[in-house]
Amino acid sequence: MDTFQAVALALLQGLTEFLPISSSAHLILLPVLVGWEDQGLAFDVAVHVGTLMAVVAYYRKDLKQIIAAWFGSVFGKAMTDDARLAWYVILGTIPVGIVGILLPDSVEAMLRSPLVIAGSTIVFGLLLWFSEKIAKEQRRSISLLDAVIIGLFQAISLIPGTSRSGITITAGLMTGLKRESAARFSFLLSIPVIALAGMLKGLELYNTAAPMMWDLVLIGAFVSALVAYVSIGWFLQLLNKVGMIPFVVYRLVLGGFLFAIFL
Numbered sequence: 001m002d003t004f005q006a007v008a009l010a011l012l013q014g015l016t017e018f019l020p021i022s023s024s025a026h027l028i029l030l031p032v033l034v035g036w037e038d039q040g041l042a043f044d045v046a047v048h049v050g051t052l053m054a055v056v057a058y059y060r061k062d063l064k065q066i067i068a069a070w071f072g073s074v075f076g077k078a079m080t081d082d083a084r085l086a087w088y089v090i091l092g093t094i095p096v097g098i099v100g101i102l103l104p105d106s107v108e109a110m111l112r113s114p115l116v117i118a119g120s121t122i123v124f125g126l127l128l129w130f131s132e133k134i135a136k137e138q139r140r141s142i143s144l145l146d147a148v149i150i151g152l153f154q155a156i157s158l159i160p161g162t163s164r165s166g167i168t169i170t171a172g173l174m175t176g177l178k179r180e181s182a183a184r185f186s187f188l189l190s191i192p193v194i195a196l197a198g199m200l201k202g203l204e205l206y207n208t209a210a211p212m213m214w215d216l217v218l219i220g221a222f223v224s225a226l227v228a229y230v231s232i233g234w235f236l237q238l239l240n241k242v243g244m245i246p247f248v249v250y251r252l253v254l255g256g257f258l259f260a261i262f263l
Contacts, residue, residue, distance in 0.1 A: 001039050006216040007223055009039055013047040014054070014227025017194075018187060019235055020128055020166030020247045021254070023051075025117045028160055029258070032114060041208065045201045046217040050224030052194045055187055057225075058232045066188075081141065085188070088142050092151030092185075093192045099155040100197070111159055118258035120161030125251030128166055131173040132244045138176045142185050146175045154189060161255075164190065166247070179239050187232065 012030060016023035027047075031038060056063065070086035073079050110116070153171035157164035165186050172182025238246075 001037065001043065001213070001216055003216065003219065005036055005039065006043065006219045009043070010047050010050065010220040010223035011227055013220075014051060014224040014229075015231050017051040017224075017228050018055070018165050018190070018232050020163045020169055020244065021250055022117075022121065022161050022163035022166065025121060025161040025163075028112055029114065029117065033261075041201060041205045042213070042217055043220050045198055045205055046220040047224040048194055048198045048201070050221040050226075051228040052191065052198060053221075053225045054228035055190055055194070055232065058229055059188065059191075062188075063191075085142060085185075088144065088147035088185075089188050089192065091144075092147045092154060092189050093196075095151045095155040096158065096193060097196060099158055100200075103158060108158075114258055114262040116159070117161035118255045118262065120159050121251050121258065122255035124156075124162045124167060124170070125248050125255065128170050128244050128251070129248040131170040132248070135173040135179070136176045137173070137178040140178050140181045142177070142181070143175075146172065146177065146185075149175055150185065150189070154193070164193065166251075169244070173244075179243070180236060183236060183239055 009027060009030065012026050013023055016026050027039075027044075030036070066082045066086045066089075069080045069082035073083035073087070077083075150168050150171040153167050154164060156162055157167050165183075168186040168189055169179075169182045172185060173179065177185070
């Protein structure tokens with residue numbers, strides 16, 4: 001992998017991680033489409049660490065309050081809205097964690113097929129469109145039931161092409177949350193998910209003792225963090241202006257393009 005490839009993949013990861021279009025699908029497909037060699041596990045860890053840093057930086061003020069409130073609830077203080085939100089994030093992370101641990105490597109490898117990605121890109125794009133059409137957008141606050149439903153939906157995101165942010169926002173809209181509330185909870189949910197995925201990949205990397213190209217790893221982490229930070233703000237501004245339809249259209253076009261190439 002050279003510097004150009006590292007920058008391109010990091011840009012792609014940073015841009016797509018928090019948009020409802022599936023970062024994993026794009027990272028899998030770009031090397032296949034242009035004939036690049038696999039970027040390697042170390043680089044995958046680096047760009048995920050970058051996006052993790054971005055979302056933590058973006059929500060740093062909220063996270064300080066949420067974490068402080070959570071510790072307060074653990075040690076007997078009153079259960080505030082921030083403390084509940086912290087518990088809901090933990091609860092919403094459990095399903096994807098369980099499925100991720102139990103998912104056999106053979107099934108995971110099969111799901112990385114371009115045709116699977118094409119199908120999930122279209123199917124869950126249509127589901128996103130459906131959730132946008134029926135959305136009542138009545139509430140800003142997350143309930144226990146919301147957290148359970150969104151957490152269960154999040155487990156589906158292990159299928160490449162689904163989009164973790166897309167499926168969780170879809171679930172949030174279906175439960176009656178406002179767009180920005182669904183997106184905010186989705187992004188907060190991404191923090192433990194990306195952290196856990198990064199730790200698992202990091203452990204795998206440690207066990208394989210693969211060589212590290214530190215310059216490209218650092219480039220990947222920095223570029224993905226910068227682009228992801230910008231894309232979060234851009235997406236939240238765009239969300240209330242145009243809704244989810246542009247992303248639905250993009251998914252349908254991308255899925256059709258992939259079927260045309262790989263069928």
